[in-house]
Amino acid sequence: MPAGVFKETYGEEIAIFRYPIHYAGAALGLLFALMLPILVGPYYMLLAVSFLIFLVGTVGLNITVGLAGLISLAHAALMGMGAYVTAFLAEKGVNILVAIPVAGLSAAALAFILALPSFRLKGYYLAMASLAAQFIIEYIFALIDPDQYVPIPDEAKYLGGIYLGRGLPLYYTTLAITIVSILTAVNLGRSILGRAMKAVRDNDVAAEVVGINVYYVKAIAFTIGGFYAGLAGGLYALYSSGIGWEGFTLEGSIEYLGMVLIGGPGRIVWGSFLGVLLVRTGWTLLESTLADLIVSYVAAALKYLILGGMIAGFIIFEPEGLIAVLRRFKEYLRLWPYSY
Template sequence: MPAGVFKESYEADMAIFRYPIHWAALILAVVAAVAAPFVIGKYYLNLLVVMMIFWIAAIGLNITLGLAGQISLAHAALMGIGAYTVANAALHLGVNSVAILPIAGLAAALLGIILSLPSFRLKEYYLAMASLAAQLILEYVYSRIDPDQYTPVPPETKTLLGISLTEPTALYYFILAITVVMALAAANIGRSSLGRAMKAVRDNDVASEAIGINVQLVKATAFAIGGFYAGVAGGLYAIYSSGIGWEGFTLVNSIELLGMVLIGGPGRVVWGSLLGVLVMRTGWTMMESTITPLLAGIGLSIIASSAKYIVLGFLIVAFIIAEPEGLIAVLRRVKEYFRLWPYSY
């Protein structure tokens, strides 16, 4: 920690917003978030909705991976559990999509606990392979459940207090409220005794067990919380979409979520995840609108179709080697430089 960064009380040390610039940024963000539907068009409003859904999912993976150190390549499959729970409950039972959302999160959390069982014995590469196998198994299950790759979500089930969530502005504010609540909950998880136990297990599970931490319980809890976030994100995606298909919850999507966490900042659950989502989603949109047509126009259609995956792989490798703490660490160093300028310490 750079010199000059110190706290004089426990309250100051535990505060989420610590400096005047934090409060200024908060006020600006609140104003921008509330005014967004009246300033931007429906296209960009839909982009914001999708970003918030992926932010929730990325937060869940960051809890599992960044806080507890348990790698998972099945996070998109957990999103699928939430999405199919909402879609099928709405389609076959006529249940309100919003009412079933907590059940979707709990279903994914239960599956997360099952996926945590290999982590009791396996670590790192071997755990990644076990989660990869789980992802592929769940993809197969989804393909059997939904062979047409489309399960409609009846629009009449998408209501909240009599307000239809098929209207873009209402849907935006609803998902914004859910995102804020879950982001605040995740921030407090990282600062709690559970969060500290997760960090201890991440750093050294043998030493953690020696000081009395129930390592298996911490790992299972990390997978459960990450699964709950993924399930809620999947449920929100079902509410956002007119219908869902299992092609949205494949291994490629799990790797994209992993890239969001690694690029944004593993362990920085809220802001690192947000930064990763912003970089990835805006980057994909820009590539699909500019670089992909350009490559296709000069006869490189094969490269054009896989350009974003090439870039994703390069970014993941680059950040793991050069900046393992992610972009959030770069921004923190820049912030501290200007805060302490003109002093070099």
């Protein structure tokens, strides 16, 4: 706690921005995010849009996995649910800005139904149930979308004459939805519900006996995760001209899980941020470099090797994720050159 800052109300103690440096950081971050299109070219702006989309999804999974300690292997399928619902609604002439929240809600409903039977079970059973659900949903996608292509009509992507599906409007729309998602997720995390989730994660047996409705908390954690996944799916539909289910397979779910576990489970914002940056965006950049250097099958295999190695490595050596590594590094810098 920095010196010279005193709290006068309980509300101030749990505020999101507690210290002057938080305000400064947030202002700088926001400024950077708003200026990004000026700072970088269109390719990197699109990369940033894709980063934000997966950030929304990862924030959701971080609530399920990091806060509530439930392993979900169906996150990509839930994102797919959001994308298909958006596509369906857009096809029916619904504006995409209406369709995206609806996508979130429908993915949340699906998540709730899916995991309902497994709440009375331990975490590893939920991993199994969600794995089965992932394959079942994939199968249903393949039934309704055998060509792996559902177009998103451009007419749905207008807001007052501005086309949102490309360029600056796309970037700012995605950014706005991402910021709202992050703020709501942080609020959920610091609310009594978020604390109850952590309690369930740390000791679910005791949680029930000290008065926490463990079924309810697990259900809500999974449902909230599903909501953000659906939102990410909706944004994905805004970003692409058409969707196919190849992006919503088990590999997508494992990648999501990897982003949470590598970035920092339980650290909803910064853990997710680092995870997506390293795994998703980092790989995209690395892949384009590798493409010129090595044969394509090695590159594909390398992705499995690197991602898998990092997941296992972080769980064993740094279960709090990359964020903890950075924090240690920060402490080191702060105290340098006197190490105590």
